[in-house]
Amino acid sequence: MGRTPAAASEARQRILDTADRLFYAEGVRAVGIDRVIAEAGVAKATLYAHFPSKDDLIVATLRHREASVSEFFRTAMERHGRRTRDKLRAFFAALKDWFQSPGFRGCAFINAAVELADPGHPGSQYVRDYKERFRGMIDGLVEGAVGTAHAKLTPAVAILVEGAVVTAVIHQSADAADVARDAALALVAGAKGG
Amino acid sequence: MGRTPAAASEARQRILDTADRLFYAEGVRAVGIDRVIAEAGVAKATLYAHFPSKDDLIVATLRHREASVSEFFRTAMERHGRRTRDKLRAFFAALKDWFQSPGFRGCAFINAAVELADPGHPGSQYVRDYKERFRGMIDGLVEGAVGTAHAKLTPAVAILVEGAVVTAVIHQSADAADVARDAALALVAGAKGG
């Protein structure tokens, strides 16, 4: 019995897809292993052969989701980028698409960090690292919009994005994307002008 | 035996204080009734006499917390208000105080909404209502800062505040308060100038 069988296995992929879906929709604490294996059509032993514990599965699910989130924004921005050449605008348009997508329930990483509560949990650590990478992407957009690097602008835009996500999920509305976009563009215009 | 004994009872107050503390620190799902009654020094029957179910206790705890949050911001802003007459500045200073306070773990209302997951849960509904009231407070600050009412500014500042809270709890840093303050002031200045 291999401790961690083939990395690219059908069962493993089914587990990850199912766990991602359930964890995002109902929360990592609310969904139990039994639910995951039932809906993935997998034996419990198989799950534990691939993921030593539920905590490991949670982290693997976050990693799995990061890939799909990046992919979503890449294609959505490309789609919007045809009309709006400004990448920052295209990003907020993609953000709004996300808010309006069925089953939207906010940022899976923030949700996981909130649920795990313990900052030392591997999942919480992963979320911090992910947010660093996310901020790096924002930084690229801001630099493209403002011309030069601007140390103070990126954190502000990142905060606007986080706030928009939280507001959208609480109020079940996509309006926050427009509000955040206008605020970000105003800040960019201010940084360029002054 | 009254179903809901005296509204102002010592046991009831102990339950609320304890539940508020535990729920905020570890999450409403992670903390069980047994923990609450043990740390509150209360019999289980007493808890269920005051609160018909855990869900009811959660909502009561949120209500209880709203009072203390309002009180915190009122006094903190008053303290800062002596130096900075600008109420918006005083608010962000208070926000930073909160971020730096021991045991800070973000917004209890957002956390609860994330954990409950279901938008129809009474707790989630309470959170939505609370955020409406919170936005009303922000609106007062913005109106005071910009002179006249400004429909587009308040939602942007509210989003900055939400984003700052989330960023602060994820990165365990109070810097987000300063970033959000500067961004809010820039937006206000832009609204006044243009």
Add this chain to the structure above:
DNA sequence: AAGACCAGACAGACCTGTCTGTATTATCTC
């Protein structure tokens, strides 16, 4: 024969909510 998988029992802990029974205190009646 070996690796990967499925099915499901099992242990031990924890969950919410109900129930029995007792102690304490305040109030009302005589």
Add this chain to the structure above:
DNA sequence: GAGATAATACAGACAGGTCTGTCTGGTCTT
């Protein structure tokens, strides 16, 4: 004052379910 009544709170057993994680055994494919 003395006794009765009712409200409140205590302690803790209990039911029925769920949780994670382990284990046994069978199946299928290569």
